[in-house]
Amino acid sequence: MDGFSRVAKHTFRSRIADTLRDAILSGNIEPGSQLVETALAEQFGVSRGPLREAIRQLIEEGILETVPYTGTYVIDITVKDVDEIYSIRRNLETFAFEQLWDRRGEGFRNELLRRHEALTATIDAGDDKASILAELSFHGAVYEATGHSFLLRIWQSLRGRLQLYWAAHHRAHGIRGPRRDGHDAYLRLALGDDLAAMRGEIESHMRRGAEQTKAFLDGREPRPGRRA
CATH class of the missing domain: 1.10.10.10 (Winged helix-like DNA-binding domain superfamily/Winged helix DNA-binding domain)
Known part of the structure; x- marks a missing residue:
């Protein structure tokens, strides 16, 4: 002690x-x-x-x-978990932007830019664990800005599984965090004027990560006691 x-x-x-x-x-x-x-x-x-x-x-x-x-x-993330996380997040994040879209102001813009810079800094530093938390913070900005308390509680309940999901995704590619430019399009569209394009970016952004992680999990050696 x-x-x-x-x-x-x-x-x-x-x-x-x-x-x-x-x-x-x-x-x-x-x-x-x-x-x-x-x-x-x-x-x-x-x-x-x-x-x-x-x-x-x-x-x-x-x-x-x-x-x-x-x-x-x-908790051991499975292919089924990834499918369920993808389907929930895609719909939740789309709903969050729909709720916020016409109320986005300078405060939201500045906060999203700040969190993107923080995420980029962790990637540049090669700090994988910090980048996972920074990515959670970046995506969490829209939930927090909606003022929708129940939506925010749902988002917070997903955070642990997302940490495990992203850690598995990083190991799938032997990387030390997300790609440096991986959120550039997301950021640009989140601050833009085209909600339909933002919906499409959420769909493709999350689908890419889900498919890559599922491929990794499919090829992973089963562990003793691992639950399906």
Whole structure:
């Protein structure tokens, strides 16, 4: 516990959650792996209290799942998951832009540009895990700007699965984040005047990623205990 004596309890939880999340998104803890509390508590040098809080946080984020009478596992993204994520996101994001389109102002423009710059910076730095969070933030801008609280809650409920989905997508191509120009057309159309073109970009932008990730998952070696 040396070095942690003056750190607040919630900071323990956040640090542990961040470390676990990083290990999962990088593939160091593989999809479908079981988490063993005693081993993790020893590794972090903490009691099981803050560890359990961190695990509970990642369960709420949709990165981990608890299987009754079995244990806690890293969620394993399947081809079916990708299909469902694609279909939901395509419709949700289209709906979000339809709700916001005539109310887009300078504030939305500046925020979307700022988040795009932040995403580009993480890509340039080769920081894969940060780029996943920055990409979530970029796409989240339209949901936040709608002022539609129920829509925003649905988006937030998808965030954990999207982190796993994008991590799998990056591993599928051996890349350290999305393509640097991967959101240029999306950004341009989101700030433009053609809603029909924006709908088409959402469709193609998400379909490309889904098909590439499905191809990777189809060719992946089955893991022991992996659930379909």
